[in-house]
Amino acid sequence: MATKASRSAARLMMAPAVILLLGWMLVPLTMTIWFSFRSYLPLRGGDLGAAGFDNYVRFISSSAFWPSIQTTLILVGSVLVITVVFGTLLALLLDQPMWGQGVVRILVIAPFFVMPTVSALVWKNMFMDPTNGLFAHLWRFFGAEPVSWLSDASLPSIVMIVSWQWLPFATLILLTAVQSLDGEQLEAAEMDGATKLKRFFFIILPHLSRAITIVILIQTIFLLSIFAEIFVTTGGAFGTRTLTYLIFQRVLESQNIGLGSAGGVYAIILANIVAIFLMRIVGKNLDN
Amino acid sequence: MGRITLDKITKKFGDVEVIPPLDLTIEDGEFVVFVGPSGCGKSTLLRLIAGLEDVSGGEIRIDGSDATMVPPAKRGLAMVFQSYALYPHMSVRKNIAFPLRMAGMSPAEQDRRITAAADVLNLTDYLDRRPGQLSGGQRQRVAIGRAIVREPAAFLFDEPLSNLDAALRVGMRLEISELHKRLQTTMIYVTHDQVEAMTMADKIVVLRAGLIEQVGSPLELYRAPRNLFVAGFIGSPKMNLIDGAAADKHDCKTIGIRPEHISVSPESGDWKGTVGVSEHLGSDTFFHVTCEGIAAPLTVRVGGEVDVKYGDTIWLRPGPEQIHRFDQNGLRIA
Ligand SMILES: Nc1ncnc2c1ncn2[C@@H]1O[C@H](COP(=O)(O)OP(=O)(O)O)[C@@H](O)[C@H]1O
Ligand SMILES: [Mg+2]
Numbered sequence: 359m360a361t362k363a364s365r366s367a368a369r370l371m372m373a374p375a376v377i378l379l380l381g382w383m384l385v386p387l388t389m390t391i392w393f394s395f396r397s398y399l400p401l402r403g404g405d406l407g408a409a410g411f412d413n414y415v416r417f418i419s420s421s422a423f424w425p426s427i428q429t430t431l432i433l434v435g436s437v438l439v440i441t442v443v444f445g446t447l448l449a450l451l452l453d454q455p456m457w458g459q460g461v462v463r464i465l466v467i468a469p470f471f472v473m474p475t476v477s478a479l480v481w482k483n484m485f486m487d488p489t490n491g492l493f494a495h496l497w498r499f500f501g502a503e504p505v506s507w508l509s510d511a512s513l514p515s516i517v518m519i520v521s522w523q524w525l526p527f528a529t530l531i532l533l534t535a536v537q538s539l540d541g542e543q544l545e546a547a548e549m550d551g552a553t554k555l556k557r558f559f560f561i562i563l564p565h566l567s568r569a570i571t572i573v574i575l576i577q578t579i580f581l582l583s584i585f586a587e588i589f590v591t592t593g594g595a596f597g598t599r600t601l602t603y604l605i606f607q608r609v610l611e612s613q614n615i616g617l618g619s620a621g622g623v624y625a626i627i628l629a630n631i632v633a634i635f636l637m638r639i640v641g642k643n644l645d646n
Numbered sequence: 647m648g649r650i651t652l653d654k655i656t657k658k659f660g661d662v663e664v665i666p667p668l669d670l671t672i673e674d675g676e677f678v679v680f681v682g683p684s685g686c687g688k689s690t691l692l693r694l695i696a697g698l699e700d701v702s703g704g705e706i707r708i709d710g711s712d713a714t715m716v717p718p719a720k721r722g723l724a725m726v727f728q729s730y731a732l733y734p735h736m737s738v739r740k741n742i743a744f745p746l747r748m749a750g751m752s753p754a755e756q757d758r759r760i761t762a763a764a765d766v767l768n769l770t771d772y773l774d775r776r777p778g779q780l781s782g783g784q785r786q787r788v789a790i791g792r793a794i795v796r797e798p799a800a801f802l803f804d805e806p807l808s809n810l811d812a813a814l815r816v817g818m819r820l821e822i823s824e825l826h827k828r829l830q831t832t833m834i835y836v837t838h839d840q841v842e843a844m845t846m847a848d849k850i851v852v853l854r855a856g857l858i859e860q861v862g863s864p865l866e867l868y869r870a871p872r873n874l875f876v877a878g879f880i881g882s883p884k885m886n887l888i889d890g891a892a893a894d895k896h897d898c899k900t901i902g903i904r905p906e907h908i909s910v911s912p913e914s915g916d917w918k919g920t921v922g923v924s925e926h927l928g929s930d931t932f933f934h935v936t937c938e939g940i941a942a943p944l945t946v947r948v949g950g951e952v953d954v955k956y957g958d959t960i961w962l963r964p965g966p967e968q969i970h971r972f973d974q975n976g977l978r979i980a
Contacts, residue, residue, distance in 0.1 A: 545698050546731035550745035550792070551719040560744070564735040 394619035401613045413620035422604055427628065430600040433517060434581045434632070438574055440521040445528030445573065446566065450558075452529070453536045463533075470526040474586040481519045482508065482591050512596035519587050524580075528573045535569035536562070571643040578636060582629050601625050647709045648722075648799035648832030649674045650695060655704030657690055657856075664690050665856040667704065672800075672834060672849075674709075677826050680836045681843040681879070682853035688836040691853070692802050695834065696725050708799060719748075724793035725802040728809065730785045732777040732792075739773040742791045749796075763791040766825070783814045790825070800832035807842065819845060840880055844868070852876050874976035877902045883932060885970070886944045892917070898971040898979055905932065905947040907968035910954075915961030919944070921954055935962060 397409040417423060452463055469477065485492050486507035494504035507515040539562065547557045583602050592598045594607060605625060609618030650672040657665040664687045672678050680688045693699045695706060697718035706714045713721050724745075732741050742763060746756045764770045767787040777785055786806060793801055803822070807815045823846050826833050837843055843850045844864045852859040852867065852875070860872040864880075871877035877885050885902045893901045909915070910933075919937035933946045933954065946962060954960060971979040 540729060540731065542727045542729050542731035543733060545718075546725065546727060546792075547733075547744070548698070549696060549718045549723070549725050550796075551748035552744075556748065561733060564733075567735075 390619045390622045392619075393615050394623050396616050398615040398619075399613060400615060409616055413616045414623070417608070417617055417620045417624060422599060423624075425597070426599050426601045426604040429513065429597060430582065430602070430628070431632075432513065433520070433584065433600060434578060436514075436517045437520050437524060437581055438577060440517070441524045441528040441577065442570055442573060444521075444525055445532050446563075446570070448525070448529045449532035449536045450562070452533055466529055467526045469523055470530075472523070474523060475590055477523055478519055478587040478590040481515075481522070486515055508591050509596050512592050512598045516584075516587055516591060516598055519591070520581065520584060523587075524577055527577070531569050531573050532566060535566050539565045567640075567643045571640040574640055575636060578632060579629075582625070582632065601628060647674055648672075649709050650800060650832065650834075651707040651710075652695070653705040653707065655694060655706060656702045657687075657694055657699065658702040663702075663856070665694070668856070668858060670851065670858065670861070672832060674832055675830045677823075677833045677835065677846060677848045678851060679843040679847035679849070680834065680851045680853055681840055682838065682859075683879075684838050686853045687856040688838070688853055689804055690856075692725075692804055692834060692836050696723055696802050697721050698725075722799040723802055724796050724798035724800075725804065726786075726789045726793050726806045728805045730777070730789040730809075732785060732788055734777055737774050737776060738769060738780070738788050738791075741777065741788055742769075742773075742795055745792060745796045759795045759797075760791075763795045766794070766828075767791050767821075782810050783818060786810065786818060787821075790822070794825070794829070798831070800834060803833065803835040805837055806835075807837070808839075815842075822846065841882060844880065850880075852879060870978065871902075871970065872978050874900065874902070874972050877970060877972070877978075883945045883947070886942075887972075888940055888942075888944075890941065891939055893971075896969060896971050899974050900972040900976070902970035902972065903944075903964040903968065905945040907965040908944070908946045909963050909965070910946060910948055910952075911961045911963065913961065915963040917944075917962045919960060919962060921956060921958045921960060924954065924956070926951065933960075935960065937962065 394413050395409060395411075397406040397412070398404065399406060448466060452459070452466065456462070472480075483491070488494055488504050488506035491504075491507075493507065497504045505511060543561055543565075544557055547561050552560060584600060585602050585606065588594055588598050588600065588603050589606075594603045599607070601621070602625065605618050605621035608614055608621055652668060652670040654667040654669060655665065656663065656667050668691070680691060682688055690699065694701050697713070697716065701714060704714075705712060708716075708721060708723075733744065736744065739760060742760050743756050746759060751759075760773070761770075764773055767790060769784070769787055769791055772780060772784060772788075777788060780788065786809075789806070806822070807818050810818060819842060822833075822835075826846075835842075835846060847864055849861065850864055850867055851861050854875055860867060860876045862870075867876060867880045871880060871885075874887065878887065881904055883905050885904050886908075887900055887902050889900050893899060917937040917940065919935040919940075922934040922936055922943055924934070925932040929950070931948045931950070931952050933948065934943045935946055936943045944962065948954075973979050
């Protein structure tokens, strides 16, 4: 890919894909921004003309706005912490030579293949149901009062469900990173007098930093738009209304497309703020 | 102090015995080289001494006390790995400081030792770089630096020069030898390269398939190889080994004669032969000569530049005092 001719040929060949992707992104984005400045109420006559910044002001001054931001950040933050911590531990465990390694690895990765709606339903009905759920049985076995998870501990429950779904992803990425660590480095550290714990913090963790960064960045993108798990379990009640869910309610439940679109623009801004913060904190791990 | 005694140590990986029972004593301050072909168990033996592998049997004593079950960090040995095993995310200074930091040494003492080591190894200008920004030779020196700051009882080197180019290898060979002269600390050095063994060692241990074939000073091994394996392994180019009629005249199965111990004459000698390929190195010339009655071509060294061409007929005469004789089992006949 060095000559002039091959470069322009490459551009030409990539053009269809680039144009398609750009259209894919630009059309909805433009429409969202357009609607956010309109008073668009499908059930009350459709587009009722320009609204200026009314939608933005209304969305942000609604009592549900700031709590939804908070819920979003708590959800994303908790899932990130849980998946990275447990993902690292699981990766170290799976890296050990053990009997049935192949099967265990497939089992660990399995949750990732379950659709979010399905896994949320499974958790809701099989584990967290206050009368018939497995947790309820477990609690009763130890003589405790079963917890009604989705109403009393709703946000932690959703964090649990989402973490369960994303743990395999984190584990998989971190496992490949663990496997790429040069064994002689660990042996050198051992001879240098580093205990197991010190070897983890001084050698393994720095080695994993890049993989952890990638896990965090990719997961954040997907976690900011978590929807199915909330829809299926609590329907946004009991303090589980994230920004995404709030937008959904404004658009579909209140049938106010203009207001929802303004929320969508806020979601873009939030995503960018989070991205800037993340790049500040962990992005330097990606250089070199 | 660094006197290391191996007492009937063995190592098995599963059912495969890589090291059969082996006895060896390494004296304090000695530079010992383990040499042998690839896969003969040199690294395994070194790792057993380091404690990175558990022995399957036998005892390792360091300075008289039993170290067989002592964890690697407590043995007081420092190792330089083939891949250098530097910590890529730490600066050179931090790499060298790592063992001191793990030992909980005061920052002032750490600094003193790092400065001294960097001075010896010409690393002063590179202390704040990362290993990734160094050349192969510099990385090698950082790895050595990390070993010497610990002031260990003995150094273990596992093929430390095999990743360097030829010119650098000669330079580092000298530096390591000098380091040994200066520190007077026991060094155990593993290599598959007999030139490194010959040039650096006080004592060479020749290994084959986990067995010690011979132990001795470089010149002892050169002058009196105990068997055919050592005879063929030590010396460059290799010793000529001749079976058949020529050997029968000396009452043995095989005779060996080094290329540098054969004299060449255009008129007379013991063996008549035809010159094949010749290699001119300037200082020396090596001929490959096919002789009548001898199966394999012989290698002959002649000093300086000689006027002999491909296809010429010449006569060879082995130095009578320098013929090595070996019996049926490949063992030396004194
Ligand atoms: N961890 C191990 N598991 C099984 N076999 C091994 C292991 N390490 C080394 N070996 C075997 O032991 C023999 C000696 O290996 P090694 O000591 O690395 O040889 P060298 O360093 O002399 O090239 C080889 O045949 C190798 O396959
Ligand atoms: Mg080796």
